[in-house]
Amino acid sequence: MSNRDLIIFITLSFMWSLSFIFYRIGVPEFGSLVFASLRVVLAGLTMLVFVILNKKNRVGIRENWKVLTLVGLFSAAVPFILFAFSARSVNAGVLAVLNASVPMISGFIASTFFKDRLSKKQILGLVIGVIGVMILMSENLFGGQSAESGSGLLSMGYALLACVGYALGANITRNYLDNVSPVAITAGSLLIASVIMLPIALYEFPYGKSISITAWVSVVCIGVFSTAIALIFMNQLIKSIGPVRATSITLVIPIFAIILGYLLLDEALDTPAIIGSMVILFGTYLSLDLSFKKMLNS
Template identity: 30%
Template sequence: MNLRSLVSLTALGALWGASFLFIRVAVPQWGPLALIEARCLLAGAALWLVLRALHHERPTWRQQGSVRHYLTLGALSGALPFTLIAAAELRLPASLAATLNATTPLFALLIGASRGQERLTARRGVGVFLGVGGVAVLVGLSPVRPDAPLLLAVAASLLAALCYGLGGVYAARHFSTVPPTAVAAGQQLAAAALLLPLLPFAPPPELPGARSTWSVLALALPCTALGFALFYRIVAAHGPATALTVTFLVPAFGVLWGALLLDELLTPSMLVGLAAVLASVVLVTRRPGTTVTDMTSEAEGPSAVASNPVAIPTARDVPFRSTRIPRSTHRKR
C-alpha cells in the first residue's frame, strides 16, 4: 500500500470513528429515529447524485425481487443497527459505543459457522472468548455506572453488530453482481424508506439546535457518503481485504475523538478492553501465515462487514467493479 492509500485508509478510520461522536452530540435533540432518517436519506441521496454525475450504475428497482432485497438489506445493514446504536448512545459514551461495534466480525463468524460456511477453529474460538472478555471489561469497568439502562444500551450495541453480520450474509447472497457503490446508495435509501412511516410515532424530543444539526450533516455527508467513496477507492486499488483493515482503526479513532472532543473519560481498563476486542478480531479474521494487511478470511464473504456504522458488503470471488453507463444512453435521440 502506497502513502496515498495509507492516508486514505487512515482518513476513512477517522471519519467512521467520528460518526459515533456526531451521533452522541445529535441524538439527545433529534431522537434516534429522526437522526437516522436524516442520515440515511441525505447519505443515500448524495451517493445517488454522485453515481448519476459519474454515469455509473445506480440501484435498479424494476428487477423482480430487487425492491424486497434492498428493503431487507436496508433493514439489516442500515435502519436497525443505525437506530440501535443511536438509541444506545443516549446512554453510552461515543468511545464505548465505537468499541462495542468492533465485535461485528465475531458475530459474522458465528453466523457463518451456524450456516456451515465457516469453521470454528480453536484459534477462532479463543478469539470469540477474548472478544467477550473485552466487552465484559469495557462494561464492568467503564466510567459509566453499570446499571440496567447501561446494560440495555450495551445490548442494543451488540444487537446492532449482529445485524451488521446478518446484513453481510444477505448482501453476499443477493448482491454479488451489483457494484458496491450502487448497493450502498440503495441500502441507505431503502433504510430511509423503512424509517419514514415511524417518524410520527417518535418525533424529535426537542427543537434541534445548530450544533446538533451540523452534527447530522457531518454524520450523513462526510462520515457516510464520503466515507463510502474513500472505502471503494481503496477497494478498487488494493482489494476488499486491505480496505477492511479499517476495522482496527474505527474503534481507536472513536475512543480518541470521544476523549479529545467530548471530554469522555479514558481509563486504563477501557484501553485493556479495546486491546482485547481488537486482538479477538485479529484471531477471528486472520488466516494462518498472513499479516494483518493480508487478511482475507472473510473479507470477501459473509463477514465482509467492517466494524463501522455502515455495514460494508462485498461478495466472495466477485471483484470490485464500477460500471459506467454509456453517455449515449442519457441523451435524447
C-alpha cells in the first residue's frame, strides 16, 4: 500500500464520517428514505458533470453499462434503501457494528468466488478490527437497546443485506471494471442508481413541510462530497489495493465519527471509545498489510 493510497484511505474515512453529521441534521426533516434517495440523486447529478466534460467517461459508461448497473444497484441504491429502513428501528451503535462486517463479507466473496486469497495477517487484522468496533459501540449495543427501539432480527437483516451489497459491488468493480477509470465507474453507477432512486424521492418527499436551509445544505454536502467525490476515491482504492483492504475503511469510520461528534455535537468521549479506537487502528494496520518501515523509506 503506497503512501498515496494511505492518504486517500484516511481522507475517505473522514469524508464518510461526515455523513453521520449530515444524517443527524437532515434526516429529521426529510425522513430517512427521502434523505437517502436525495443523496443518490444529487451524487448522480454531480457525476453528470464529469460525463459531459470528458468523452472517455462517456465511452467507459457506454461500453460497461451492464456491469455498472450492477455496481449502482449493489453499492448505492439497494444499500441506501436497506439502511434507511433499518435505521428506523435499529440504533446507530448496532448499525455501526453491522457496517463493520463489510470487509469480512468482502473477503469471503473475494476468496470464494474470485480466488483472491487473504493472508493470515490480514484475516487477523479484520477480526481484531471488528472486535474494536464492538468495544467502541459497547455502551450503545448493550446499554440501552430496548425491544421497542429495534433490535428486531428483520431490521438488522436489512442492514446485513446492505453490507453484502457493498461487498459484492466492491468485488464486481475490482474484477470486471479493472480497465475503467474510477471516475467513469462512479459516474455510471451513480447515474443508474439515481434513475432508480428519483421516483422514491419524488413520491416520499414531505410536500407542504418547511425544510430548513441547514437541512438542504446537509443533503447537498452528503450527495456531492460524502457520496460522489468519496466514491471516486473508493473506486480508486478498490482498483489499487483490492476490495477487502479498501472496504476495511468501515472499521475506521466510527473513530472519525466519534471525534466529529465530540467536536461538533458535544457528544461524550468515554473510555470505551478510546480503547476501541486503538484496537481498530491496530486491526486496520494488520488488515491493510502496512509496514511502518516501508512507509518511512518510500
